[in-house]
Amino acid sequence: MGAYILYRLLGRLDGMPTSTRQLRPDGRATRWAGQHERRRAEFVDAALAAIAEHGPEVSTERIAERAGVARTRLYKHFDGASDLQRAVSRRVTELITEELEPVWNPRGSPMRMITVAVDTHLRWLTEHAHLYRYLLRYSPAGEAAGGFTDIKTALGRHLTQLFGEYLRTFGLDPRPAETTAFGLVGYVESASARWLDNPAGIGREELVEQLTETIWTILDHTLRAGGVELDPHRPLPPPHELAQGTEAPGDHDETAKRS
Numbered sequence: 538m539g540a541y542i543l544y545r546l547l548g549r550l551d552g553m554p555t556s557t558r559q560l561r562p563d564g565r566a567t568r569w570a571g572q573h574e575r576r577r578a579e580f581v582d583a584a585l586a587a588i589a590e591h592g593p594e595v596s597t598e599r600i601a602e603r604a605g606v607a608r609t610r611l612y613k614h615f616d617g618a619s620d621l622q623r624a625v626s627r628r629v630t631e632l633i634t635e636e637l638e639p640v641w642n643p644r645g646s647p648m649r650m651i652t653v654a655v656d657t658h659l660r661w662l663t664e665h666a667h668l669y670r671y672l673l674r675y676s677p678a679g680e681a682a683g684g685f686t687d688i689k690t691a692l693g694r695h696l697t698q699l700f701g702e703y704l705r706t707f708g709l710d711p712r713p714a715e716t717t718a719f720g721l722v723g724y725v726e727s728a729s730a731r732w733l734d735n736p737a738g739i740g741r742e743e744l745v746e747q748l749t750e751t752i753w754t755i756l757d758h759t760l761r762a763g764g765v766e767l768d769p770h771r772p773l774p775p776p777h778e779l780a781q782g783t784e785a786p787g788d789h790d791e792t793a794k795r796s
Contacts, residue, residue, distance in 0.1 A: 577614050577624060580604050584625045585668065593671035597621070622675045629672045633688055636661045641695060648769040651752050655725060656745045662733055663741060669733070689726060693719040700756075702776035709763035717759060721752055 583604035587595045590603075597618060601608040615621040639657050643650035662669050693715075701714035725748055732744055739747075753769055760767055767773065 573614060580606075580611060580614060580621070581624050581628050584621065585628065588625070588667050588671050589665070592667050593674050595671075626672055626675050629668050630688055632665075632668075633661060633672075634691070637688075637692070640692065643699070646770050646772050647756070647767060648749065648753060650773070651749045652745060655748045655752070656741075658725065659729055659732075659741050659745060662729055666733060673730075689722050693722045696722065699776075703779075704759075704763070706776045706779045707760070707763065707765045709760070709765065713759055717755065721755065724748075724751070 580600070584595075584600045587600045587603040591599050597611065598608055600621070601611045604611065611621070615624065637654075637657060640654045643654065645653070696718035697715040700718055701711035704711040704714055728744075728748060732739065757767070757769070
C-alpha cells in the first residue's frame with residue numbers, strides 16, 4: 538500500500554508543470570534556515586558570556602559548556618573555530634559601535650564632545666576588557682573578520698568627514714582632516730590599550746582628562762595655523778548650522794574668531 542501511494546504521488550508530480558513545482562516554497566528549508574540562525578545567535582551570546590568569565594583565550598569546550606551543549610553540537614552550526622570567532626568578533630564590533638553613539642552624533646562644546654567620546658571608549662574597555670582583548674586577538678590580521686581594525690577605520694572616516702566639514706566651514710584647507718583624524722584614533726586606541734594592561738596608578742577619569750587635553754591641543758593647533766581660534770568651552774554647532782548661520786566664520790557670533 539505504501540509503495541502504491543508513493544507511486545501515485547510521484548505520478549502527480551510528474552504531471553505537474555515544472556515551473557509550478559519549482560516555485561512551490563519548501564517550508565521546511567525556510568524554517569530550518571531561521572532556526573539555524575537563531576541557534577548561531579544563541580551560541581554567540583554564550584561565547585560572549587564565556588569570554589567575559591574566562592578571558593579572551595576561552596576554549597571552545599567552555600563556550601559549549603556555557604551554551605549547555607556538547608562541543609560537537611556547537612560545530613553543527615559553525616564551520617570550525619574560525620567561523621565561530623568571526624561571528625563573535627562581528628557581534629562585539631556591533632556592541633562597541635552601538636556604545637560609541639556619542640562619537641557618531643557629537644553635541645556641545647569641543648571639549649565636551651572630546652570628553653564624552655573618550656570617556657565612552659574607556660568605559661567600554663574597562664567594563665568589557667576580556668571582550669576587547671578577544672577582538673584584538675581575532676582581528677582581520679588573523680583569520681577572523683570584523684574586529685577592532687574595522688571600528689578604528691569607521692571612526693577615522695567619520696572624524697575625517699566631521700573635521701573636514703568644520704575646516705571647510707571655517708574657510709580652511711580640509712586636506713589635513715584625514716591625517717589628523719586617523720592619527721587621533723590611533724593615539725587614543727594605543728594609549729587606552731597600554732593603560733588597560735598597565736594603569737600605572739592612573740584612574741579612568743584622569744586618563745580621560747589627559748587624552749582630552751592632548752586631542753584638543755592638536756585640533757587647536759590645526760585651526761590656529763589657519764587663523765581660526767575656537768573657545769573650547771562654548772557650544773559648537775554642527776558644520777551645516779554654522780554654514781547657514783554665518784557668511785564667514787566668526788562674523789555673526791563669537792564661536793570662532795580669526796586672528
